[in-house]
Amino acid sequence: MTSSLNFPRVSVPLLLAATLFSSCARRPQASGAVASTAVSVPTPAPAATPVAPETPAPAKPAPIGDQSAAQWYLKDPELDKVPGVGATRTYAELLKNLTPTPIVVAVIDSGIDTAHVDLKPILWTNSKEIPGNGIDDDKNGYIDDVHGWNFLGGPDGRNVNAETLEMTRIVAAGRVRFKGKTAATVKPTEKADYALYQKAEKAYKKRLAEETERNKEVESMAGPLTQMVAAMKQALGTEKLDTVALKSANPDDPNLKRAIGGMLEMMRQTGAADADALLTQLNEGMKQERSLLDNSLNLNFNPRADIVKDNPDDVTQRYYGNNDLHGPDPMHGTHVSGIIAAVRDNNLGVQGLAPAPVRIMTVRAVPDGDERDKDIANAIRYAVDNGASIINMSFGKEFSPQRAAVEAAFKYAAAKNVLLVHAAGNENQNLDVSDNYPASFYMNKATVPNLLTVGASGPKDNAALPADFSNYSKKAVDVFAPGVAIFSTLPGSTFGNESGTSMASPVTAGVAAVLKSYFPKLTAADLKRIIMQSAQVHHTQVSVPGTEKTADFSTLSVTGGVVDMYEAVKLAQKAAM
Template sequence: MKFLLMSMLVLTMTSAHAAITPTELVVKVKAGKAVPNFGADSKVQNLFGNIYIVRNNDVSVLEKQLKNNPNIEYTERNSRAEKSPLPMPVASPLDVEKSFKAVNLFNDPKVDKIWSFNDADKNGVSVNAAYQLHGTSATSTVIVAVVDTGIDYTHEDLKDVVWVNEGEIPGNGIDDDGNGYVDDVNGINTLVRDSQGRATGNNKDTHSHGTHVSGTIGAKQNNGIGIAGIASNVKIIGIKTVPNSSDETDIDVAESFIYAAKNGAKIINCSFGKGQNEGKNLIPDTLKYIQDKYGVLVIAAAGNDTSDIDKYPTYPASHKSDNLLIIASTTKTGALSSFSNYGKVNVDVAAPGSDVFSTTPGNRYASMSGTSMASPTTTGVAAEILSHYPNLSPLQLKQVIMDSVNTDYRYKDKMITGGRIDLLKGLELARSIK
């Protein structure tokens, strides 16, 4: 019997009403207008531009005061939906199977268990063929943010690709670089905040999801250990924003995006989602801001409900943003994964997401399945293309990925492109863009 781990991070929350978190309020001040007095008892964080996060014991009073304030464009409460436990990785037969031959390109002993490295005619994304033709000698380093359950930054196959904040001295309890965060050496944890409401610096993965996602993107290649990631020249910022029981909030997600962008991330991977759009404005505003100011592409999973998200939205995948690329999942046979969401309008491309072999905490490796795994497969491809052609804008990079797919009749009317991503074709197309 084949055992699969369906990534429950990408699921549809079914509660009819979101439970309100009454202590946090998003406030957007109109352009050119004065910022109001939020009160002496409030802790105020300028998230970006003219958007503020206000924290106090009861934001409902402040919310009423701001309702008719002509200087305010909108307010939104930070909300949660229904929690759902996340399963841990389990062994599958693919953990001991070899799926392709890497023709001596990699010395990583478990790399041939990653079937997505196969060529297009074997339903992979042509990693093997791309490396044979293009190599990696002239690539630039690409910073990728993984907004997830954290990362095992000591993992044998990840420690050399983990991003390091050189301006921070580890463990001294001081915000050395003055960026508003204490000891953010490898990233931040928005789930644990200090007395001032600041995200803390311990982004250690206590689940497995974020570590698995990170390995697919950029596990160290040719170190004689474990596997190889798709991207050859990356640094990964692990940002802990998704609880082990899922149910991330808009404020945490938005802050993660801003932190990633400010620290040089050009691609953000989002292998999470839920059916409720508790806020309406914060995430789209954040996506536009990081596109316009920092040139960031956000790659997000379509979800695992076998649903048409054109009819039944899931977020962040269903937000309308130019710099958002939405991914469905495929199997080793090339079919759309049985669990994968789809959408002729709202899903862009497909990528391998079933039985994906990657890193898990404690120097371990396992297979997991979900659009949560298809998203980092795409992120790895995007990062490799960008490392060869670092002048691509986020919208150009998105278009390269969409225009270089291998179409498949089984995806017809299931996504915009009707195709599966391909690294080799993507590199060749990117070369032609001036």
């Protein structure tokens, strides 16, 4: 095959960098390093209204069936030689004759698709609330909170979607408050706030410069890559440039041969199934980069003032928001919820880790941007007050100006025997030297007794066992759990892969829910201790995330291990004797 077409050169590293800023990467503690692959579940046709005899009724699509084979993280490290959590083995061998009890797991996140076929049956329902009557029947301060609450909503039903980063908010306020002042001239009572502002200002300027440059790079790649794909399709006489078509081509033209090699490498690095998927990732990256500049890093952007109408600085204010749990983009929360408790026995879609009596309470508090400390503190208190035993928190940020309010909520949860499970973050940093909030320690350096902080691990016990995006720490990350290519629920009754510590956290919360459901007398401290003591310790030499170094995997967290449900249940059984 010959061709005289021109093939623009596209930088592979730049393309890879762009795809890392896809919509998943922007979501707190989720990473777009692995491409999403969605599988649809057809919605059954509604009952047909009477029609003329010659008009056929719409056919019912066949259901999608069981997709649990795609859930590598359910496999067992001993039986399957895969560093999963051993859930399938645990149910088959240890739990088959035991009866689980009902418990509630709260998911503080972006929202949830409440109509999802694999999630709708496991939603927590507030039995004291009459749906849709506009009255706070249970007098808990939240009107019609049937399945949870949304702290990002307004009284008129609108919702915050995109938000600024916390550093942006600190800088915007600090430039007004400290204009013309220096460390030497601020009042003694303002010194701590001024120091925080200076730190945020430095981080903000650096991030703004980086994102501005990256935006230019991504935009400059779009045209050449689009041309390259079109030219290759024409030269190869195909509309689908997947690996099969590319590897089977044997052109004489050296330009085309080089372009094919480059395209295969880009698809390999980004996980794209074909060239069109590659373009989709790039375009998504462009949109997200633009959103970062227009929203997250925009000092004048403040949608909350118009929508929520609360005072974000008043951390004592609790009763605001609305009951819209779906929100503008429930992708992240839907995926997280499915990992924990998607229906296990319907032969449809995926299997959640937790058994049937476990229910998911949704608390929407995480926007496309940085969550606010006030919302997180209120979300924790709402979950605790309404019966949650475990709270999953797949979010995080670099600054926490109202940290005291969040810590007070942590202590409130501890007093009520509630376990908190938190994603360690995706900045491939050592949390011994870098900040990520909510932190693993209180401001007085004491350990939070009811908090588990979780890093992300991959599907092979090799150098890539720690996910390359995962934060790590011998002091601040308790344990790792599967967080790469995690197959779970997505909006619209679909299913797909996502990667991030956002996924590792609900894997761990799901294991905790299993323990609490089958052994209800376990306290929050017991759950934390059992999960840490039972973790499968690995001494594999691995690549340290974000560096060129290698290290023993066991040095990357407090336990040195990956969550192991099988061993955790055995420990729980001993504790129950």
